[in-house]
Amino acid sequence: MVEEPADNPYVRDPDTSFAPVDELNEDEAREQVADLRAAIEYHDYRYYVENDPVIADRAYDELFERLQALEDAFDLHDENSPTQRVGGEPLDELETVEHVVPLLSLQSSGEVDEIREFDRRICDRVGEVNYSAEPKFDGFSVEVVYEDGAFDRAVTRGDGQRGEDVSANVRTIRSVPLHLPDDAPDFLAVRGEVYMPRSGFQELNERRIERGDDPFANPRNAAAGTVRLLDPETVADRPLDVFFYDVIDTSADLDAQTEAFDLLRDLGFRVNDETTVVDDVDAVIDYRNRLMDERDDLEYEIDGIVAKVVDFDAREELGSTARHPRWAFAYKFPARTGETTVERIIVQVGRTGKLTPVALLDPVDVQGVTISRATLHNASQIERLGVREGASVRLERAGDVIPEVVEVTEGGNGYFEMPDACPVCDGNVAQEGEHHYCTNASCPAQLRRSLQHFCSRDAMDIEGLGAEAADQLVEAGLIESLADLYDLDRDSLVALDGWGERSADNLLAELEASKHVALGTFIYALGIRHVGTERARALAAAFSLDELLDATVEDLRAVDDVGPEVAEAVVDYFDSEANVEMVERLLDAGVEPERQERGDELDGLTVVFTGSVPGYTRSELTELLETHGANVTSSVSGETDYLVVGENPGTRKREQAEAEGVKTLDPTAFEERILSRV
Known part of the structure; x- marks a missing residue:
């Protein structure tokens, strides 16, 4: 145990009323x-x-x-000050460093005959031995080196000869000593296992899912991925811990594994409490079976146990192969298959605003894949299956890909209810059938998709803002609502990676030009669920924007092609204070949705399109014709006046037109006979 610093005023009942x-x-x-x-x-x-x-x-x-x-x-x-545990500047890359001594892998098997054969070979060579029995941590192995009692470097196992220098990241783990006591050896290289506690892993995955990020598959992947990040500040924010289990090299004189553990504990290293010494191979087998029964109660993942010859002289006589020492063996657990425990049920918000309950699981192997979460689809399925937090469940991989809970085999606590407010943005939640949706278009979980839709050609038609640019603006914190688009400035855009003055100026010009927009196009751009271009134009023809904001379900049902589901979606959208505020901000920024009066130049004319007309999108043509009284439909019937046959047309509509005796127009004839009238 590390001794308490003597005569230090900041150890016991420290006075924190410091002088300036x-x-x-x-x-x-x-x-x-x-x-x-x-x-x-x-x-x-x-x-x-x-x-x-x-x-x-x-x-x-x-x-x-x-x-x-x-x-x-x-x-x-000082790089070894405790303040450096919060993380430093991002790294350009991880450098490769040679190990103090090679870090070999272990012989391993889950078969009892193999561990007994390992013991027989040892006894034949050096006689009966005691074994150090230790948990086999399912984490990420690192070598940590101390020079003159100070943390010098931390290196991944790599290929066993060389590994990556992860000193800046390992330094952030608070259970890793940065300074050793005064009586520490001048040189010390130790080996430890960085891991992520189960509770921390579940909380990290919960945060990632709520942000719309993919969760980690298991704690080992989470720990390994974190240790190798280039940003120590991100590492410091993740719940990593470490157990130390070997002295690789030291200037101290050690004769046995028990002395190595004593030294590690005395110097302040974290050593696992389950580590013990046993008399023979039968005790090793009993130890493994006990830990296998208890592993679900541990706060860390283990996938077996490790048996090591205690005496270092015997180890030296036994020696090593090119790949592994002859004096150590990993006796592994069988893979978990199919049954596990639901640790927590959380709600994930997808990019369409759909709320999906997700079970965060104690990681389990299913058909060779480690599963740590499973979709629960909706509240109805949860109720039907009886899934509760703490329940034991059986999993299947639907189509061998998506994990699903198919049966509750035991227990669980409480009941699950879908939230009334979005767990990401606290916006309104609307139910449609068995599904629930966040109605806030600026919800961070769906903002990227909403931004891409808002800027698309059939919507506000803002070039230069595709998927990559949308992601970049959201990640940089420049866009937290669609209305923030019109607050962008040249300096903020130029500061982004890959942006120059020209691209910034082009985007700002596109934004300015987009402010004059047809009301139907603006309604479509808002991304209201179930409201496509045709319904948006129908709503624009029936209501002004102010009227639409206050429209009831009954008002909306009076519009052609607006059924109960669509009407409810529109009302739910404008019931959201965040959405109304966003629309008001867009108007304040100078966006002017113009309600176009319906003319009668093409009154009574019914037109169908197949193929593309050069110079126009289908949406533009539909809006143009309908604004002047025509009716544009998607299928040919006896009521159709003209089928416009553009480039790359389909055959089905042409066949229907021929069967119904409907006249066809090529793009030139279409412009002469119809467009010339508007």
Whole structure:
């Protein structure tokens, strides 16, 4: 156990009523910084390793903030200061570093005959031995090196000879010592397993799903992916921890694994409590079977146990192959198959605003794939299956791809209800049949899709704002609502990667030009569910924008082709305060939806299109003709006056026109006979 720093005023009941920083001279600041670093490192040890803090969280925060203030004011930064655990500048790349000694893999098997054969070979060579029995952590292995008692570097296993330098990331893990006690060896290289606790993994996945990001498949992938990130600040924000289990190399004299563990504990390293010494292979097998029964109750993932010969002289005599030591063996658990526990039920908001309940699971192997979540589709299915948090469930991979809960085999707690408000934006939630939708078009979970739709050609027709640009603007925080588009400025756009002055100016010009827009096009651009271009034009013909904002379901049902589902979707959309505020901001920004009066130049004319007419989109032609009294339909009938046959036409409509005796017009004849009249 690490000893408490002597005569340090910031260890027990610290006085945090500090004098102003500008009243200290540099010598006084250096002395206070030294005491604060020693105290904070001790508090980290007590909290993250011993799980026995000696001060309150608020007092710790005040000590930490004081240390940061002094380091900044007097330029006393140090890469091994506790303040560096919050993460530093992003890295350009991870450098490759050679290991102190090769990090070999282990022989492994889940068969009892294999572990007994391993023991027989050892006994034949060196006689009977004791074994160190340890959990086999399902995490990410790292080598951590200390020089003169200070953290020097952390390296991934890599190919066993060389690995990637992940020092900046591992330094953020608070259970990793940055300084060792004064009696530490001059040189020490240890091996540990970085892992993500189960509770932290579930919370991380919950946050990712709510943001619309893909969740991690399992805690190991989450830990491995995090350790290799190029942004230490992101790493510091993720729930990583570590267990140390080997002394790879040291200037100290060690004779046995038990002495290595004692040294690790004495120096403040976190060693797993399940580690023990057993007398023989039968005890190893019993140990493995016990941990296999208890693994679901552990806060970390294990996939077996490791047995190591305790005595180092015996290890030396046994030696190693090119791939693994002959004195260690990983006795693995069988893969979990199909049954697991529902840890939590959360609600994911898709890019269309659809709310989908998702079960976050204790990771389980299903047909060779690790599953940590499963869709529950909707509230009705949850009720039908009886899925509850804490329930044991059986899974299947639908079509061998999407995991689904197919049966509850035991228990669970409470009941699940779909939320009344969107879990991402707190916007209104509307139910349609068995499904629920967020009605806020500016909801972050669906904002990218809404932005792309708003700028599309049939909508506001803003060139230069495709999927990639939309994602970039949202991720940069420049767009949190569709109305933010018209607040963009040249400097903010030029500051984005890949943008120059010309592209910024082009986009701003497109935005300005888009402000004069037909009301039907504007309604379509808002992205109201079930309202396509034709329905948007019909709504624009029946209502002004102010009237549409206040329209009831009954008002809307009076419009042709507006049924109950469409009417409810429109009312729900404008019942959202966020949507109304967004529309008002768009109008304040200068967007002017113009209600076009319906003319009578083409009154009574029914037209159908097949193929494309050069110079126009289908939506533009439909709007133009309907504005002047024509009726544009999608299928040919005896009521059709003309079938306009453009480029790359289909055959079905032409065959129908021939059967019904409907006249056909090519693009030139169409312009002469019909467009010339408007």
